[in-house]
Amino acid sequence: MRLVLASGSPRRKELLDRLGLDFEMRAPHVDETRLPEEQPASYVERVARAKAEAVAEEGMVVVAADTAVVHEGRVMGKPGHPEEARSMLRRLQGDSHEVLTGLAVGWLDGGRRLESLVDVTRVTMLPMTEEEIAWYVGTGEPLDKAGAYALQGLGGMFVSGVVGSPSTVVGLPIHLLGRLVAASGSELTRFTMKVGR
Numbered sequence: 717m718r719l720v721l722a723s724g725s726p727r728r729k730e731l732l733d734r735l736g737l738d739f740e741m742r743a744p745h746v747d748e749t750r751l752p753e754e755q756p757a758s759y760v761e762r763v764a765r766a767k768a769e770a771v772a773e774e775g776m777v778v779v780a781a782d783t784a785v786v787h788e789g790r791v792m793g794k795p796g797h798p799e800e801a802r803s804m805l806r807r808l809q810g811d812s813h814e815v816l817t818g819l820a821v822g823w824l825d826g827g828r829r830l831e832s833l834v835d836v837t838r839v840t841m842l843p844m845t846e847e848e849i850a851w852y853v854g855t856g857e858p859l860d861k862a863g864a865y866a867l868q869g870l871g872g873m874f875v876s877g878v879v880g881s882p883s884t885v886v887g888l889p890i891h892l893l894g895r896l897v898a899a900s901g902s903e904l905t906r907f908t909m910k911v912g913r
Contacts, residue, residue, distance in 0.1 A: 719907040722767045722780035727868065728888045732779075735890060738909045744770035744780065750793075756786045757834045760818030765832050768822035777900050777907075778822040783887045785863030787813035792863045801853045804864040809874070810843035813863070815885045821896035831899040835889040837880030839867070844874055 721732060724743035732739055744767040750759050760782045767780035785792040787807055795801035820832040844852075857871060858864035865871030867878070867885045883890045894904040 718776050720776045720778045722771045722778050727886050731888045731890055736909050737907045742771045746770050756784050756791050756816050760784050760816050761832050761834050764818035764820040765830050768820040772822040774824050777902055780820045781817055781888045783817040783862050785815050794860055795864045798853050801858040801864040802849050805849045808841050812840040814838055817884045817889050819889050823900040831896045835884045837884040840877040842874050842876045
């Protein structure tokens with residue numbers, strides 16, 4: 717049995733690497749467009765499940781995730797250009813928002829099986845000046861991040877508080893991963909690398 721991360725995200729890879737897991741990565745090709753009137757939690761769970769289904773094959777336990785930033789009921793994806801990133805950061809600065817990550821684990825057991833859930837973490841941002849926003853956007857970091865910031869990167873200097881799991885904000889709630897893998901009849905520790913490898 718192999719552990720597969722259905723993602724091309726270096727941030728999700730790093731989280732699994734920190735756990736000492738032996739896994740491979742397969743980037744799924746799925747439409748991540750949010751459906752009209754779709755609630756944020758339903759959205760991230762649906763996309764995470766679609767990613768897991770897209771790569772699941774016999775002999776695999778597949779892990780997939782999808783993350784959204786929600787501020788005042790508005791879902792913020794990845795900014796399409798620097799001005800959109802600046803606009804997102806202006807809205808988030810000096811306020812709190814929620815980060816929702818859908819986590820899905822899939823495997824084949826006489827048919828496709830999927831278990832999934834959604835974790836929510838609340839993040840509070842420090843007030844930011846226009847100069848700080850311009851500098852941060854100029855680093856390029858916000859341009860491929862939901863909500864236009866990276867908690868684990870330079871954006872962490874603008875975060876004053878996190879209520880919940882930081883790994884949920886990064887994009888993979890590792891504290892819940894063992895529970896979903898166990899539903900497949902396996903254990904996460906089965907995929908840990910042997911000492912000396």
